[in-house]
Amino acid sequence: MSLISVKNLVRYYGNYCAVDDISFTLQAGDILGFLGPNGAGKSTTMQILSGNLAPSEGEILINGIDLLDHPKQAKASIGYLPEVPPLYKEMTVDEYLYYCAKLHNIRKIEIRDTVDLARKRCGLADIGKRLIGNLSKGYQQRVGIAQAILHSPKIIILDEPTVGLDPNQIREIRELIAELGKEHGIILCTHILPEVQAVCNRVQIINEGKLVYEADKDQLLNNQETNSYEVRLLNPPSINDLSNIDNVNNVERLHDNTFLVHMDENSADSLTRAAVENNWGLNKLAPYKQTLEQIFVELTLGEADSAAETATSDEGQNL
Amino acid sequence: MIATIALRELRSMFLSPLAWVVLAVTQAVLAWVFLSQIEVFFSIQAQLTTMTNAPGVTDLVVAPLLEIASIILLMVSPLLTMRLISEEHQNGTFSLLLSAPVSITQITLGKYLGIILFYILFIAMISLMPLSLTMGTDLDLGKLAAGLLGLFLLLSAFAAAGLFLSSLTTSPVVAAVSTFGLLLLLWILDKSGGSGNADNVFTYLALTSHILPMLRGIINSADISYFVLFVTTFLLLTIRQMDARRLQQ
Numbered sequence: 299m300s301l302i303s304v305k306n307l308v309r310y311y312g313n314y315c316a317v318d319d320i321s322f323t324l325q326a327g328d329i330l331g332f333l334g335p336n337g338a339g340k341s342t343t344m345q346i347l348s349g350n351l352a353p354s355e356g357e358i359l360i361n362g363i364d365l366l367d368h369p370k371q372a373k374a375s376i377g378y379l380p381e382v383p384p385l386y387k388e389m390t391v392d393e394y395l396y397y398c399a400k401l402h403n404i405r406k407i408e409i410r411d412t413v414d415l416a417r418k419r420c421g422l423a424d425i426g427k428r429l430i431g432n433l434s435k436g437y438q439q440r441v442g443i444a445q446a447i448l449h450s451p452k453i454i455i456l457d458e459p460t461v462g463l464d465p466n467q468i469r470e471i472r473e474l475i476a477e478l479g480k481e482h483g484i485i486l487c488t489h490i491l492p493e494v495q496a497v498c499n500r501v502q503i504i505n506e507g508k509l510v511y512e513a514d515k516d517q518l519l520n521n522q523e524t525n526s527y528e529v530r531l532l533n534p535p536s537i538n539d540l541s542n543i544d545n546v547n548n549v550e551r552l553h554d555n556t557f558l559v560h561m562d563e564n565s566a567d568s569l570t571r572a573a574v575e576n577n578w579g580l581n582k583l584a585p586y587k588q589t590l591e592q593i594f595v596e597l598t599l600g601e602a603d604s605a606a607e608t609a610t611s612d613e614g615q616n617l
Numbered sequence: 618m619i620a621t622i623a624l625r626e627l628r629s630m631f632l633s634p635l636a637w638v639v640l641a642v643t644q645a646v647l648a649w650v651f652l653s654q655i656e657v658f659f660s661i662q663a664q665l666t667t668m669t670n671a672p673g674v675t676d677l678v679v680a681p682l683l684e685i686a687s688i689i690l691l692m693v694s695p696l697l698t699m700r701l702i703s704e705e706h707q708n709g710t711f712s713l714l715l716s717a718p719v720s721i722t723q724i725t726l727g728k729y730l731g732i733i734l735f736y737i738l739f740i741a742m743i744s745l746m747p748l749s750l751t752m753g754t755d756l757d758l759g760k761l762a763a764g765l766l767g768l769f770l771l772l773s774a775f776a777a778a779g780l781f782l783s784s785l786t787t788s789p790v791v792a793a794v795s796t797f798g799l800l801l802l803l804w805i806l807d808k809s810g811g812s813g814n815a816d817n818v819f820t821y822l823a824l825t826s827h828i829l830p831m832l833r834g835i836i837n838s839a840d841i842s843y844f845v846l847f848v849t850t851f852l853l854l855t856i857r858q859m860d861a862r863r864l865q866q
Contacts, residue, residue: 345712348712348715348716349715349716350712350715350716350863351863352863352864369718369720370718370719370720371718373716373717373718373719374718376716378712378716380709380712380716381709382708382709383709384708384709384710384711384712384713385708385710386625386629386708386710387708388629388632388633389628389629389632393628397621397625398713398717400618400621401618401621401622401713401714401717401718401719402717402718403618403718445713
């Protein structure tokens with residue numbers, strides 16, 4: 299049974315359709331990266347999943363329980379960190395986490411251990427007595443995460459958990475997410491692509507309220523086994539000459555000396571041989587991979603040439 | 618669960634200076650009123666002894682004190698209830714409650730109970746001054762109890778109306794101003810003059826016509842039901858409003 303199963307979710311704000319007929323599932327052990335440009339409907343979807351917003355249409359099963367019919371039972375298996383961490387600034391970290399523990403019906407004798415564990419996992423062990431309002435943004439974010447994982451829910455929904463953190467903190471939080479992913483199903487909502495590549499094993503891209511892309515990480519990697527190569531030649535021949543090499547199917551000029559060569563087979567032997575024999579000055583030969591960023595830009599901007607643009611701007615990364 | 622929310626609400630009231638200031642200012646003003654009423658009582662004490670069926674110290678000191686207290690509470694109650702829900706929306710903390718396994722009804726009742734606990738404390742402090750008279754004279758404790766019950770019912774009504782108006786907006790100031798406006802309107806509603814049928818309706822709706830008898834020691838079940846209805850209505854409206862909010866936004 300999947301942890302989350304969303305069917306035909308629709309949400310309107312007045313006449314504006316923020317989420318348009320989305321369906322997806324989350325399995326145990328998944329870290330699902332939920333990607334999209336700003337205003338694509340990410341946060342709205344997360345708010346609906348956590349019960350903060352009611353959907354206009356659609357069905358949501360949380361751990362097999364209908365969120366709309368039995369909100370209390372369904373919400374018990376969700377931990378949610380909204381975009382703005384829901385922190386009471388006038389409380390101390392301990393007071394706040396004890397309160398959250400009580401809200402989630404954790405038994406009295408277990409509260410202390412639960413809070414201690416959550417604090418330790420989020421690197422808050424030493425600051426239990428400090429006022430939340432006096433903490434730095436990074437620590438406040440951690441308190442927000444501690445609140446979400448406190449009751450060890452089966453599903454953790456994190457909405458842009460690393461916004462406003464410094465690079466070290468970002469790394470720590472990513473490590474924490476990866477660790478949590480071993481036991482919980484996680485939805486990570488972000489528009490930071492490296493974050494998704496670093497921790498997620500599934501990716502979904504949402505644009506203008508619609509799901510436009512869905513892939514496993516393996517799929518994303520395997521996708522990259524292509525018959526296309528990016529070639530840079532210091533003394534390039536004409537495109538015709540390139541096209542006449544054995545096994546070469548098609549050639550595009552990406553810019554000046556760089557070509558995109560589509561081969562008939564998964565090997566660039568003939569191309570390399572020709573380059574060496576003719577002294578073309580072979581300078582770069584790389585399998586042409588579609589990175590997540592290219593996919594993202596292509597899908598969310600919808601421009602045909604955007605892929606080529608990012609490909610060249612990423613030059614060298616694929617070597 | 619309701620108690621958890623209520624106790625946090627009570628704690629956070631005392632974590633902000635507002636509650637302390639309100640308690641202190643109210644107490645200071647009432648102390649002045651109390652002393653001046655005692656002064657008045659002393660000056661007319663001689664005449665009272667000559668009257669048959671003369672009003673006692675409870676009527677001349679305690680009842681006026683509680684009446685002034687009710688007016689002060691009318692003014693400070695909106696300040697205490699304004700942030701109940703609006704501030705949580707403003708700070709984004711409401712999503713903590715909404716994503717926890719807690720129903721909207723529990724949230725509403727928790728918040729309401731929190732402010733009621735604070736008001737009970739408030740009334741206890743106000744009652745200390747009249748009770749101090751027992752050291753020197755015989756108080757009519759029945760009348761005092763009736764007055765305090767009236768004050769409690771009045772504050773329950775203030776709190777319910779304040780809670781509802783706080784759920785309508787994300788700005789505490791807007792909530793305070795609108796609560797004050799509503800309460801003031803209900804306070805003066807029976808001052809419309811004339812004596813037609815419509816005036817009877819206004820008189821029934823007005824808070825004053827139900828609270829003043831009680832502060833003077835007369836408990837009427839019709840008055841009590843008025844307050845129970847008042848509180849229930851506004852609590853139901855709050856629950857409805859918070860449910861609807863998840864749909865609109």
